[in-house]
Amino acid sequence: MITILSEIENVPDIEDPLHKSIFEKAEPYLRTRHNVIHTVISYWYAMHLLSVEGGARSIVAPAILLHDVGWSTLSEERQLLAFGPVVKEPDLRRQHEIEGARLAGSILRRLQYPEDLTGKIELIIDGHDSRAEAIDIDDMIVKDSDKLFRFSRIGFGIYFKVFEREPASYLSWLSRVTEKWFFTATALRLAREQAAKREEDLVSKLYETAVWPFCRCENR
Numbered sequence: 001m002i003t004i005l006s007e008i009e010n011v012p013d014i015e016d017p018l019h020k021s022i023f024e025k026a027e028p029y030l031r032t033r034h035n036v037i038h039t040v041i042s043y044w045y046a047m048h049l050l051s052v053e054g055g056a057r058s059i060v061a062p063a064i065l066l067h068d069v070g071w072s073t074l075s076e077e078r079q080l081l082a083f084g085p086v087v088k089e090p091d092l093r094r095q096h097e098i099e100g101a102r103l104a105g106s107i108l109r110r111l112q113y114p115e116d117l118t119g120k121i122e123l124i125i126d127g128h129d130s131r132a133e134a135i136d137i138d139d140m141i142v143k144d145s146d147k148l149f150r151f152s153r154i155g156f157g158i159y160f161k162v163f164e165r166e167p168a169s170y171l172s173w174l175s176r177v178t179e180k181w182f183f184t185a186t187a188l189r190l191a192r193e194q195a196a197k198r199e200e201d202l203v204s205k206l207y208e209t210a211v212w213p214f215c216r217c218e219n220r
């Protein structure tokens, strides 16, 4: 029997009407690499972190839904130089933040989102990868949710292939960076829990036997 990885990690759809309308505007810009599924899973991590850590839903939700729209301005080949275990082109990483903030601002203004919130969301998106420090709890939650995706089964299954690593060596790299990546205690705990589950996946040889449906540029 063929196992499809995406079918064994249930990802609910976005139901909040406002969040859904923002996501629908973002989606055309996310159809590159795996950014649609990345955004939905990161959104659910953000909702969980908000419920435990506090923070402003009106800022965090749009920021996480829109944080990666800027990748649409780079070819997939160039995107791969801008993130991962070895960032070869930091300027491209910066470009996706700057263009992402610009596109996010224009999407939110089209939706007539409050201007003061829009400015804050643009600021968070503008530094979501390159800024080492977090401005506040909202920024922390966006940064942590973005990174937590890598620990989900779907995120893990995507990234070890994208980075052309063996699953065990990629997991060992992820486990090393876990301790310095996260700002919130909740995200760190979740990352450790998920890493332990990925370890179990390796023992059960899941990544050797399951079919991965989003291998190159597909969406969800």
Ligand SMILES: [Fe+2]
Pocket: 038, 067, 068, 146
């Ligand atoms: Fe991201």
